[in-house]
Amino acid sequence: MSLPHAILTALLEKPSSGLELTRRFDRSIGYFWSATHQQIYRELGKLEESGLIRALPSEVPARGRRKEYEVLPEGRRELCRWVERREDPKVGRDPLPLRLRAAGVVGLRNLVPELARHRDLHLARLREYEEFERRDFPGGALTEQQRVQLLVLRGGIDMERGWVSWLTRAVDELGGG
Amino acid sequence: MSLPHAILTALLEKPSSGLELTRRFDRSIGYFWSATHQQIYRELGKLEESGLIRALPSEVPARGRRKEYEVLPEGRRELCRWVERREDPKVGRDPLPLRLRAAGVVGLRNLVPELARHRDLHLARLREYEEFERRDFPGGALTEQQRVQLLVLRGGIDMERGWVSWLTRAVDELGGG
DNA sequence: ACCCATTTTGCAACTTGTTGCATAATGTGC
DNA sequence: GCACATTATGCAACAAGTTGCAAAATGGGT
Numbered sequence: 001m002s003l004p005h006a007i008l009t010a011l012l013e014k015p016s017s018g019l020e021l022t023r024r025f026d027r028s029i030g031y032f033w034s035a036t037h038q039q040i041y042r043e044l045g046k047l048e049e050s051g052l053i054r055a056l057p058s059e060v061p062a063r064g065r066r067k068e069y070e071v072l073p074e075g076r077r078e079l080c081r082w083v084e085r086r087e088d089p090k091v092g093r094d095p096l097p098l099r100l101r102a103a104g105v106v107g108l109r110n111l112v113p114e115l116a117r118h119r120d121l122h123l124a125r126l127r128e129y130e131e132f133e134r135r136d137f138p139g140g141a142l143t144e145q146q147r148v149q150l151l152v153l154r155g156g157i158d159m160e161r162g163w164v165s166w167l168t169r170a171v172d173e174l175g176g177g
Numbered sequence: 178m179s180l181p182h183a184i185l186t187a188l189l190e191k192p193s194s195g196l197e198l199t200r201r202f203d204r205s206i207g208y209f210w211s212a213t214h215q216q217i218y219r220e221l222g223k224l225e226e227s228g229l230i231r232a233l234p235s236e237v238p239a240r241g242r243r244k245e246y247e248v249l250p251e252g253r254r255e256l257c258r259w260v261e262r263r264e265d266p267k268v269g270r271d272p273l274p275l276r277l278r279a280a281g282v283v284g285l286r287n288l289v290p291e292l293a294r295h296r297d298l299h300l301a302r303l304r305e306y307e308e309f310e311r312r313d314f315p316g317g318a319l320t321e322q323q324r325v326q327l328l329v330l331r332g333g334i335d336m337e338r339g340w341v342s343w344l345t346r347a348v349d350e351l352g353g354g
Numbered sequence: 355a356c357c358c359a360t361t362t363t364g365c366a367a368c369t370t371g372t373t374g375c376a377t378a379a380t381g382t383g384c
Numbered sequence: 385g386c387a388c389a390t391t392a393t394g395c396a397a398c399a400a401g402t403t404g405c406a407a408a409a410t411g412g413g414t
Contacts, residue, residue: 002272003400009279019362032274034267039401041364064362064408080283083276089295090211092269092336095179097209097329099260102186104325106257118266148281151350152274155343159269162339166332173328180370196392216371218394240378240393361410370401380391 001082003043004052006033008071008079011053015070018044028149031129031156044069052078100170112175119167126160129153178259180220181229183210185248185256188230192247195221205326208306208333221246229255277347289352296344303337306330 010016010024021044022037035043047053052075056068071079096118103111137150187193187201198221199214212220224230229252233245248256273295280288314327 001399002270002275005272005279006275009275009282012282017362018364029275029278030268032269032271034270036402037362038364038403041362045364063364064410066362066409076283079279080286083280083283083288084286086291086294087272087276089273089298089340090271091207092209092271093179093211094209094267094269095182095264096266097332098179098183098186098206099264100325101206101329102182102256103260104322104329105186105189106253106260108321109257109261111260114263117263121266144285145281147350148277151347152278152281154346155274158339158343159336162335163266166335169331170328173324178369194392195394213372214392215373215394218392222394242379243392356414357412359410359412361408363406363408365404365406367404368402370399372399373397374395375397376393376395378391378393380389382387382389384386 002033003035003039004047005079005082006035007040007043007047008052008075011069011071012076012079015056015068017066017068019066028132028153031152031159047075051075108174112171115167115174116171119164119171122160122163122167126157126164129157129160133157179210180212180216181224182256182259183212184217184220184224185229185252188246188248189253189256192233192245194243194245196243205309205330208329208336224252228252285351289348292344292351293348296341296348299337299340299344303334303341306334306337310334 006025006029007021010021010029016024018037018041021040022035025033025035025040044053048055048069051072053069053071056070096115100111100115103109133150133153137146137153142150183202183206184198187198187206193201195218196214198217199212202210202212202217221230225232225246228249230246230248233247273292277288277292280286310327310330314323314330319327
């Protein structure tokens with residue numbers, strides 16, 4: 001039940017349309033979550049139906065027509081409950097280490113180049129996040145909200161660093177013999 | 178499509194029953210994947226039906242009765258195809274950073290103790306993995322399969338270290354003021 | 355005015371993951 | 385040999401995530 005809450009957060013930060021949300025998920029929210037536009041539209045429908053958000057008033061019934069949403073008080077309350085809730089951590093879900101482990105049984109085959117490719121992709125993501133940090137948080141006084149956003153961004157950075165260093169070691173050890 | 182392949186890998190390492198697999202998922206495979214026993218039983222059914230694995234012969238039809246599976250040649254081939262496949266990395270899916278970000282909007286409320294709790298849980302997991310490393314990989318010559326398993330384990334360790342350090346910093350910065 | 359690519363919203367079918375419960379066999383104490 | 389917890393397998397209903405496609409509006413260009 002994280003997607004609706006991720007959407008509520010994003011909408012509180014700034015009222016948006018479905019597509020806009022999709023784009024923001026690829027950027028600032030996507031360090032730890034991702035969602036396709038279909039997921040988002042469906043969820044927006046549910047959230048509207050249950051009275052947590054509403055579409056900003058517009059005349060036409062709108063299909064293929066831009067539709068902005070904003071959070072209602074009940075939506076904010078639900079988000080508060082979620083923040084306060086106690087919930088245990090989940091283990092990650094990345095198939096790559098699994099594939100490496102499979103390779104331990106069926107042989108390395110062509111996996112090392114794939115590991116290197118992933119290392120490069122994670123490195124690119126890392127660079128991008130570091131760029132966000134430089135661009136969006138130039139030193140100086142930060143609001144509480146900005147401090148939290150920066151913390152989350154740094155979490156994303158730490159994770160990507162972890163991937164890069166692990167994959168680098170893996171390629172080294174396996175590629176080198 | 179990772180679960181069936183994770184099961185194939187585990188069964189190749191050692192033919193097992195459903196419950197045994199469930200336990201092994203909580204241990205050596207679980208660094209990057211998890212599965213409940215229901216998921217595993219369902220998947221075992223599918224894999225058997227499509228001829229990738231088979232139940233080791235036993236007289237009685239068996240309900241509530243231990244049932245061992247082994248991988249058939251077609252299953253091994255499928256696993257090879259999976260290892261060779263090109264597949265992009267997925268972003269993580271952990272709700273905690275999302276909740277922190279939500280707290281940036283609705284206020285920190287009681288989140289800091291929850292962050293500390295997660296830090297402790299990740300730390301416990303980290304200790305457990307380190308214990309696995311000490312116990313199952315005492316220095317000396319390793320087979321290729323063991324080297325790969327150790328690499329995967331170290332990936333799990335790196336990720337947990339990342340969590341612990343990030344959560345430590347988060348608790349520090351937010352708790353302290 | 356018309357064509358066409360793009361933007362934006364959305365449906366439907368499917369796969370995967372989760373939750374709660376049911377049922378059969380096995381082991382243990384008495 | 386009976387009661388009871390434990391082990392082991394499984395069903396069914398649901399929730400969440402994925403994939404492929406469609407259709408309405410918009411904004412050029414000609």
